[in-house]
Amino acid sequence: MTTETDTKPAYSPGLAGVIAGETEICWVDPNAGLMYRGYDIHEMAEKANFEEVAYLLLNGELPTTKQLEEFSKALAAERPLPKEVLEMMRLMPKNTHPMDMLRTGVSMLGPFDPQLNDHSHDANIRKAIRLIAKTTTLIADGFRIQHGQNPLPERPDLTMAGNLFYKLSGEVPPTWKIRMMDTIFILYADHEFNASTFAARVTAATLADIYAAVTSACGTLKGPLHGGANEEAMAMLDEIKTADRAEDWMMNALAKKAKIMGFGHRVYKSGDSRVPIMREIGRDLGQRVGKDQWIPICEKLEATMDREKHLCANVDLYAAPVFAMLNFDPALNTPIFAASRVAGWCAHVVEQQDHNRLIRPRSLYTGPASRPYKAAAASNGS
Ligand SMILES: CC(C)(COP(=O)(O)OP(=O)(O)OC[C@H]1O[C@@H](n2cnc3c(N)ncnc32)[C@H](O)[C@@H]1OP(=O)(O)O)[C@@H](O)C(=O)NCCC(=O)NCCS
Numbered sequence: 001m002t003t004e005t006d007t008k009p010a011y012s013p014g015l016a017g018v019i020a021g022e023t024e025i026c027w028v029d030p031n032a033g034l035m036y037r038g039y040d041i042h043e044m045a046e047k048a049n050f051e052e053v054a055y056l057l058l059n060g061e062l063p064t065t066k067q068l069e070e071f072s073k074a075l076a077a078e079r080p081l082p083k084e085v086l087e088m089m090r091l092m093p094k095n096t097h098p099m100d101m102l103r104t105g106v107s108m109l110g111p112f113d114p115q116l117n118d119h120s121h122d123a124n125i126r127k128a129i130r131l132i133a134k135t136t137t138l139i140a141d142g143f144r145i146q147h148g149q150n151p152l153p154e155r156p157d158l159t160m161a162g163n164l165f166y167k168l169s170g171e172v173p174p175t176w177k178i179r180m181m182d183t184i185f186i187l188y189a190d191h192e193f194n195a196s197t198f199a200a201r202v203t204a205a206t207l208a209d210i211y212a213a214v215t216s217a218c219g220t221l222k223g224p225l226h227g228g229a230n231e232e233a234m235a236m237l238d239e240i241k242t243a244d245r246a247e248d249w250m251m252n253a254l255a256k257k258a259k260i261m262g263f264g265h266r267v268y269k270s271g272d273s274r275v276p277i278m279r280e281i282g283r284d285l286g287q288r289v290g291k292d293q294w295i296p297i298c299e300k301l302e303a304t305m306d307r308e309k310h311l312c313a314n315v316d317l318y319a320a321p322v323f324a325m326l327n328f329d330p331a332l333n334t335p336i337f338a339a340s341r342v343a344g345w346c347a348h349v350v351e352q353q354d355h356n357r358l359i360r361p362r363s364l365y366t367g368p369a370s371r372p373y374k375a376a377a378a379s380n381g382s
Pocket of ligand 1: 264316
């Protein structure tokens, strides 16, 4: 019998191409496709709302009308935060990044959950509902507190998409805006073993609780190679300003070997499944709000990158101007991604703990060969 120590495990830098687990939740087709539990993302984005998709991700099937009503009500009822968490957000430095505020808030919510250490399927679903509901509140209340404003009371009559706008601005948005936000939330809701979801699953696989897992995920999402790209992409577009400057800007950046935010993907090589929908939202919004300069810049960048490096745009390139046109502060771009992805993270934690095995890979040792220890006292002769 060969043991693990006899064989040399295959090594793939960055775990590229490695199958690290099984999932029934989501399938990313490298040829620009994406399915949630077997349903095509394009159809879901057009017809479903976020609550429906969150239910599907968590429970495996689409809800009936009654189930959706109950689930949406439960989510709306779970939105308010413990007053201690609001107090903690008031104590954080005013320049705290909203992703750091969110990560800290998720972590602090754990001990307030009476089922924190119950990892049964039912308890995990209950906790997931609380976490999905409270994530948006952490983002909106945290942002208002940072800007010297009081958090607004919840509006349980609004869906998560409508409530997010209301909680940030105090205004109920028009129906078209809520529909648009639902589509954006659906596009971001899950993406199989992306870095933050994998971080959540690694944490959950130790049988740590769902709040610990989502705290890991928030920390991982912040980085600009992952969720943080949608904030960085806006800074890039702000710098470029007009479409006629985009090609020169890109050539210059590539000559400097810079990483261009909103381009490239570990899995998609012939296009990101979410880009066409997000691009279309961007065009529509540009006309509605009279800011039609952003999408042509993105398109010029896309054409130049395709010609120079055959790299495709990812969803964050187009999400950046979409969020700007919806009047979100760019620092909220990644937290809004999290407000949606928390549904996917929770679904993966539930799945991981329902069929758990510790996730513990090996490393390839490249350090010094075995050598004798010399005590500091002996080596300096004293
Ligand atoms: C997403 C990302 C981390 C994937 O990394 P990866 O799978 O290791 O990248 P690849 O192996 O496909 O890279 C192939 C080549 O393209 C280059 N490349 C990839 N993305 C690039 C980008 N955004 N800008 C410039 N060059 C890029 C790599 O440097 C590499 O070049 P090399 O062969 O000369 O070393 C990477 O594309 C990236 O950093 N993108 C920008 C951040 C971003 O938008 N993140 C959001 C992802 S949804």
